[in-house]
Amino acid sequence: MKIFTTLFCFFVFFQIGFAQNKYEKETKVKKTEVPESAIQFVERLGYSQKVNWYKEEGLKQVSFEAKTKYQGKWVSIEFSEQGVFEDLEVRIETSEVPKATMQQIQEYLIEEHAKVKIVKVQIQFSGEEELIIKDYDRMEDLEGLTINYELIISTKWKGSFTRFEYLFDRSGGFISRAKIVLKMTDNLEF
Template sequence: MKFKAVLILLSISSFVFSQTKNEKEERISESDFPTKALEVVKHLPEKCKRLKFYKETDGDTYSFEVKFKYKGNRYSLEFYNDGRIEDIEVLTKFKNLKDDVRGDISNYFKASFSKYRFIKVQEQFVKPSELEDTTFVNDVLDNTSKVSPNFEIIAEVKSDTNHDIREFTFNHSGEIVDFRILNPASYEHVLY
């Protein structure tokens, strides 16, 4: 009986780790954005530039996103379809990660793939339920957030049998949490 349970768990974890990301993103007007999310956007610092509004669809689910620049960095603030904040991501470079995190992530890629190339690296701050929306966003923008970031990495990877572009999520310690294979049709917009 225990053997069957382990086998089922392994099958489920394999399925979770091999999901394909079929994300589509379309630019929308500010008036098509959820009201609750617009309240957060209204409280962004005045120096936020180039605000662009998007609706993302991934299979049967959809979310909203506002992308902008602030103090030379590119941010993406994502909302659930009801306007609640999901996370805020900031584009970074792999070399800017802490040495120990960078080492652990590098070790994962070296052990898992014969070749790999990083395409995009982001710090991802997931909003804790106890924090007020504006406080959470402003703390991330001002680099004063106490929330430990995850790291999202889009990488081209090659193994003995496969060649894919995947989106990986690592926790704040550099441990792999999840990955999804990117569908080529959804790949291009993800590069912002």
């Protein structure tokens, strides 16, 4: 009985890790609609370019996101619906991912899919707000921050082209995968 229970739990958790869907509806919002703590966090980073605010509605949660450009790269900072900092992501090229990490990621993707096109790569920083604010320009070198890589890929899956969002740790170890669900209007048939 113990073996059956253990196998059942393993199967359920395995399926949860690989069967997630991701849907996000992004709507531009006014700064006045954003929690004050999120606004203050972004202001402390001191961006010189305009910051645009978005409300993201997912399948299970709502969040706010600040988007801007910094040193020629797109930056997005995500907050919970209550304004609690979640992560900061910087869009990068695959060539900017450390070679050993990228090799590990590519090996994993090739095992999962026959052919893969990497559409987008972001380095993701999470952890203490004060570390990010204080040492923004050298986050990759800081202890105490979690660094992950988020990739959007396009691949043929179950007979049609599909996009997935993968998350890998700083060494290229797999964390999660979610199938990207098209906008609800993309699925309407007339």
